[in-house]
Every structure is written in structure tokens, then in C-alpha cells.
Amino acid sequence: MAIDNKTTRVCVIGAGFYGLEAAKTYLQVDPTISLTVLEAEDSLGGTWSRRRIYPTLRAQQKYGVYEYSDFPMDTTGVADPHTTFIPAEKLQEHMEQYAVRFGIKERIRFNAKVTKLERATGGGWNIWIQGDTAPSTFDKVIVGTGLTSNPSLPELDTTGFEPPAFHTRELGAHYAWLTSPEVSTITIYGGGKSAIDAMYMCVKNGKQVNWIIRPDSVGNGAAPQLAADILGRNTNDVISSRMGAMLQPQLDSCEGWWYRFLHSGSGLGYWLHWKYWGWLSSILMAYAGYDKSENMARLRPKNVDHAAFWVNVPTSITNQPESIAFIHSGEKVKVIRSEITALEGTYVVLSDGERLHTDAVVFATGYNKSEPIYSPELAAELGVVTDLATYPPHLREKWDNLDMLADQEVVRLFPRLANPPMPNNKPVKNAPCRLYKDILPPELARKNDRSLVFAGAVGVASTAIFSGPSALWGVAWLTDNLSLDELGVSQAEIEWEIAIRVAFGRRRYTVAGVYGTYALFEWLPKIDALLMQLGVQPRRIKSVLKDFFLPYQASHYRRIVDEWMQLRGLK
Template identity: 35%
Template structure:
């Protein structure tokens, strides 16, 4: 159905795209500052939660982070559906986000089962969203919070008569009844979702063929749920000590940083730390128990946990490795050659077998496809050919800076790995793999430099600390939209973008080339955003506590109020310096 007249168009102040962790907290934060705003939330799922919506979860799905670490700072999660090791069930997370939407009056503002098909700029400087089968919406401010896990990647193979169902891992929740009745299944991919899917199938007694490409980034680096049974792994990962050892571009200033990152002895200490962590992980997994298990060992051998080339996960589901070792699972380190008659899968190594079901755990692409290709280039979603030479120079300078600050990651253990191109997937859609050139991973530098405060993009960063990162991104982004803090010059923003991009691909190799990846770096990232806002990022009473104890979200409670006070103080100082009486506080504050 086409809508062409002005009377068909709905006009609002703010549109939030996405009803998951990022969209919900962004909407709530904006309304905290501007309670009279006409704000709506759009999401194509039928329930709240994004990747944790009711249609995408299933009984054996658990988050890979501990209870108490996976919540907003001011809204505690119920202690329900928690494993003995402290990990949280998908149902608990879905209920938490649903309760959050109810408690903060976001239900009536939400348009579920509504798909954004195109996004345009209006002639008056706002945004127009075309919606599938519904009237368009125009807004002054756009918060595009669809996140990094909302657009499934669907590979394309030659298919001659293959009739078994092929689904993406995001669809498992709606296929549970059918999966109970099959005898065999094929799982494709080495991401965290593939481990969850394999566990689900093996636990149900199914025969599983698990395909992980030899020429890809390999299998996920998997941490045990606890370290030698003494400490919850995620308690350790959410310490500033691990962030210090992790070689973050956002954590290079200070004497201890200089010692660990830029002296020979410090680098040896960090290397030994990661070798120990990797040994603990490999001991727990039992990669040496079988040829199948050996094929799941992440590279490089002996230090895969540090590099996280294929990503980092945790064996959060109870007894994952025991179930894998005892189950009927064959791991294939090759790719699919073709799909054929008789539901036959033919692999590139010559193996042929039949399968009843195929589950694609092939990850997600950035969901910027609703913007035209020209807009994608103009707004830093993809590389612009016209800007290639300029950004090559920026990246070259950034590379020198990263190498000087973090010499431990100067040389990749994987050699000169290939760069990612915009290859096409099933349906002819081009992948948007590659770093977005957004300042602080949130705003388009060129727009910000022009004074355009109409849009920001929360959630396009990969981290295990999702709720707290979302909360701080929302505060930073809303403050930007409302003109409550300023960005630096275009030159400085582009330098920051280049340094992040170069660091990311050096630090996390394959993952860093595809995404804004910060799996060990979420605390320095949060620190950076809070400093921008004038909020103190140090939430512990002592340096040792800050370095070695977990950073719980509840410690950040009140950051919005702290920001308000920082803005009021800054305005007071400006007023005093000008010799004029302080004016009444504007509505947003």
C-alpha cells in the first residue's frame, strides 16, 4: 500500500527504532529529560526484548554473563531462572525487559510488528521512515537503536532439490516443536549461537553435523563458567584488571598502563596472565579428548582467549562440554559445496550426508540497509570511494599511534589475513561488514561538525556488558541530541574514529574488522563516555577495589543526576565568567 499525501504521514518529535536493551533505555532517558516529547518506539518483533524477545528465546538459552551484571543501574533484575553458576536464562531477561517497558510507561508508545523499510532525510532537516504496509512517520529526532544482532546473515549455496527446512538461529524459538521430531540436524557457523544450538539438539538426543569454515575466523573462544571452580568468570572479566591486560586503546594513560603495555617486563606479565587463562579454558573444555573437540580449539593455539578472533563466549549453559563430549556430534572444518536431492549436504572436502534440518548460526549484519547506499557512504556506514584516499592517510597515522601505545598487538598471530568485502548473501543483499566511522560509535562526525543533532546510533558495539553500555550510550546520545554537551572538532572526531578502527582490527582481528568489538574493553569505553559528560567514571572507594573487584551496574546508579549537576555547574561558571546573572534552568535539565 502506498502513502503519498501529507495527510497520510504521522509526525512525531522522536522515533526510536528498536525495542531491545538499547531502544528501551534510550526512550526512557529521552523522556526523563523531555517528558512532554511525542516519542514512539518501532520494532518488527511482536514482543519486547530485541534478541531476547519471546519469539527468539528457548528453554536452554542462557546469557553468557552473571546475574547482577546484566541489568540497568537503577532497575534490579529478579533472581529467577539462574543457574548454579549464576548465569541468567533467556526467559528471565525477556521478562525483565518487558517489565521495564511497563514500569516506565513505554508500552503505549510502542509500535510492535512494524518494519522500517527505508529511512530518508526530509527537506526540513528531519527524518522520514517508510514502514511496511503502514503510513510513514516523520520526526525531528531519530534514535536508530536496532542494534548489532537484528539482521541475520543468510549464506547462499547452490541448491538443487534440497527440501529440509533452513532457518537462522534467531528463529529457533518458533521452531522448537518441529525440532523435537527430527532425527538429525546441521548447524552452520562457529559463533556463540552455534554452541547454544548444538547443546539444544544434543540434549534432545539428535544427531548433529556441525560445520565451521576452515577459511573463516574459526570457532568461538569459550571461557568456562568459573575459573577453577573458585570465581565466576564474568566477575573476573568485569574488573579493570582484565581491561588493563586487554590492550585497550581507551586505557593507555597512567604509570601502570605504561608499565604493562609499553615495557618488556609488563608485556611478559600480561602474556603470562593470558596464557594461564587460556590454559584454564582449554582444560575445562577438554579439546584433547577427541578429534571432534580438537576442531573447536580457537586460534592461535595457546592464546585464543586473548585474541578472540572469532569472538569470545562463556559456557553459560549448564554442562555444555559434558553434553558435547557425550553427544552424537561430528564437527566438520570445511564449507558447504552444495545442497541437493534427498536432503543431501555435500561439503568441500567431499563428505556427503543427509540431514532433516539446517540451522544457520552465521551471525548478524549491521542493519543500515534501510538507508540508501549514498546515505550509507555519506553517514559513515560504509566506506566512500571518494573518501578512500583521505581515510587511508588517517588510518596510516592512527596505525603508528596504536603501535606506539600498544606494541603487544603490533603484529598479528594470524599473519596478513584477508580484508572483508561486501559480498552478497542469499537474496542478493550486500553485507555491511566493516567498521562504521562514527565518533564514540554513536554519531556521524560530519553531521555533528555541522551542528546537526538529529540522530545517534546506540547499540552497534559488541560487548558482554550490554545493559550498562546501553544506559551510558543512551545518556551520552540523548545529551547530544538536546545540545547538553558538545563534540570536538571534525579533525579530532575523525582521528578518534581512525584510531578505534585501526586498533579494533589489530586487537580482535576478524571480529574487529567486522564490528565495533569491545569484549574486554567495555569499562574503558564507559569511562570515556562518562568523562565526555563530566561524570566521574571511578565508582569504587579505593584504587585496589576498582582494579580487582567486579564493576556492578548498581554502582553507576544516579549518573543521569550527576550529569545534570555537571551541566548546571558548567552553566553557572559560564554565567559568572560573563558577569551576567544565571538564567533559569532550561526544561531538559
């Protein structure tokens, strides 16, 4: 079908959770657009695409939390959804159904890997796709590739290595072979949540696992093993209420009585706050039983003092309780704190010279926060993570000055963060992600350029709930239905907010927050701030007491797009 020259050509890069939400929201706000969703893989889902998932994989959230706000997940046959972690297959199915229901799937181009994004002559954006001989041009672009698209792999020569070696994102594709009789011993390299999931899958299928994690002296440590429930309450519920948010330092909540009582640095409340976190930490540390076996002792977090408060690396909620027993037993899994220095023949060579025979190596080594689709100049303009060696000197000078002042302000607001027990002393090689509200590049805000935004550029504890309000804010900007001038937000205020959030993340989350892409516990106040700018009521639970104590679910944000459109006279 021919496209009218006046039709707005919109491209969403990535068909993961954020990308699908952004595509649906844009279509709902403006059904006249010509929408294309580009997906590098052969199925939608992003982290939950068919190639990545496998039978034992579970989400870290339970039913009601990890679902689209306006498309409840089918819980037929689930005895108690509130206490059941969502199987990966169920989540992938939910996303498929969502894409079909809202007319998105027919607009997805699969196996379309974006290799380059650049400005088009005369406005808009050129997007180069692997295999195409010419770029596709769009008026508006939403980059929804998230934080798990570009695997980080160790620098190891695999030329003479015989067994397959691959990243955890390929586990689903290799599942049938890994669980076959051909494979008996598997090496897993890395200490994060994906490593725990991979270990459980392998041991559950009767494989012997050598689980190698770099020593604390050179690595980031192992992900803390958090209980699924705390004192009879769902762990997600504890951190998904306003009360739970209040107990965390929050840049969006640094005024009022509760802030002064708990976070300002003195008095009974400050003392009680730290006692609470010490008590909670002792419960969580006892759950894993780090002193009960040599294997589990090797997984002890780098920091044990108030470990529940200080988050060095992304945490792991134990959604397969049997995994704890597997680790303690040591029968099928051996935890080794070392580095892999070479892969030779059928052997993994460790830094102490030990050689371990293996049938496969699984790299659970996380993801790069940068994407190779931008030129250095464009990366700097868009505020994405980029190499400092190519960062423009004038921008570096400006942000260095702002960062220094912002860091001082964070310490003033939250004295608790003045001396984190696990400071990141490693050289910082990249400029951090600098986006206003984790969505809008500040340089585009300066130019009132409404042609590009990001979706999913920050890691939060509740992806599904955060995705809706952030998608709506981004679409409001792209469609010229959000004016920062009318809101009284200056360019200086935009840049200061970005600087203070980066500074906060670096102190609050040390390693995980170094590049401004991690805000685990801040998602509810962040949503409040987005909705207030949009003019939508952020407090979604009518009773004041219930709004304070009850956990927020995806369903609480079910009609926010309709509410906003009515306010704007768009329906």
C-alpha cells in the same frame, strides 16, 4: 491525540536492550516529547525477543550484570544469583517489565519493519515502514537496531531442498517442531556462540546433530570454549574490574604507570604481562580439553598460543557445562570441518562430496554489520558499514590516510599488537563503522546536526552496563545538552579518535574487529570516557582499592541520569 507543532517527535528504531534504554533515557530527560519505538518483530527484546529464545538458551552473564541499572532484575527463587547464568525467558521478562514500568511499551509499534531512512524536506527524517503507503516523519532518530538484526546467510540454492532451513534467530519460532518426534537429525552450520547454543538445545532434546564448521583455511574458526569460572572466580568478574581492564591494551588508558609497566614494549612488566596471559590461556585451553577427543580437537581455536589474549572471533563462555561433555562423547553430536556446497532433496552436500541426510538445517552464520535501510550516500554520511564500491572517493581518500597513520600509532602505543598471530588477509569489501564514541556520525558532528545518533553499534562484553552511559551521551547530544566545542574537541580530533579505534580493533580482534564494531574488553574505559565528557563521576565505587579490584555491576550506574540532570539544571 493531536501533536503540537512544537512537540519534538522522536523515533527509536529497535526495541532491543539498547533501544529500550535509549527510549527510557530520552523520556526521563524530556517527558514532553512524542516518542515512537519501531520494532520489526511482534515482541520486544531484540536478541531476546520471544521469537528468538527457547528454554535452554542462557545469557553469558550472571544476575547483577545483565540488567538495567535502574531496574534490578527479580531474583526470587534463584539460590545464588551471582553464580547463575540468566535464562533467556527471565531476561525477556525483565525487558518487558522495564518497558511497562517506564511507559515505553505503550509507545512501541510492533511488526513495524523499517525499510528506508531518508532526510525529510525542511529537516528531520522520513522513515518508511513495510506496508505503509507514506513515510512517518520525525525530528530526532535513535537507530538502536544493534548488531544482530540482519542475518548473514550462505549463498546456497534451497529451491530443491525439502527440509526447513533457517537462521538461528528463528530457533525460538521453530523450537516446538525441532523438538518433536518428527525430527531426528539436525544440521548446524557455523562455529560461533549461537551454534554452540543450538547444538546444546538439539542434543538436550535427544536429536542427532551434524555440526559443520568451515575449515580454518577458509573460515574464521570455532569460538573458544571459555570456562564460567577461573580459579574460583566468575569469568565475568575477572574482565569487569579495573584491574581486569588494566591487563588489556586500552586506548582510553594509555598513559600512566600501569600502561608503561605492562604495555609499552619492554622491561619486567611487559614480560610478566605476557607470562600472565600464557598462564591464563593454558588454564582455559585445558578446561575445554581439546586433546581429549576427536570431536573437541576439531573445535580447537585457530590460535592456541596465548589464546585468551588474542580474540579472533567472539568468544563463548560455557553457560551450559554439559555441552562440553556432549561434544567429547560424540554420541549425539559429530563435529565436521567442511563447507556445505549444496542442499539437495533431504541431503546436505559437503565440499568433499559427502552427503548427509538431515531433517532441518540451522544456519549459525552470524549477522551482517550493515543495514539495507540507507542509500549509499546516506550510509557514507552516517558512517555505517557500507560497500566500498559505492563509497565516495573523497571520503575514502581521507579515511585511508587517517587509517594508515592510526595503524602506525596503535603499533607504537601497543607493540604487542604489531604481529597478531591471526591477521585477517581476506579482501575488505566494506568501509567500517565510523562513529564518534560509537554513537555520533562524524559528518553530523561537523554540521552540529543533532537529529540522529546510534545506540548499540558496537559489541562489548557487557551490553547491559554499557547501554546506560551510551544512551545518556546520545540523548545529551540530541537535546543540545552536550557541546563538543565547550569540551575542546575539534573535528580533527573526532576523526582521529575514530580512525585509531578502527585501527586498534583490526589489530586487537583481527576478524571480529575488521569493521569497527567490536570492542569486547574496552567497555569500562569507554564508559569512563563517556561519563567524563558528561561531567558525571566515572569511578562509582568509593573505596580506591575496591574500585580497582571489584567487578563493576549494572547497579553501580543506577543514578547517572539523575546526577547528570542535576548538573545540567534539568531537575
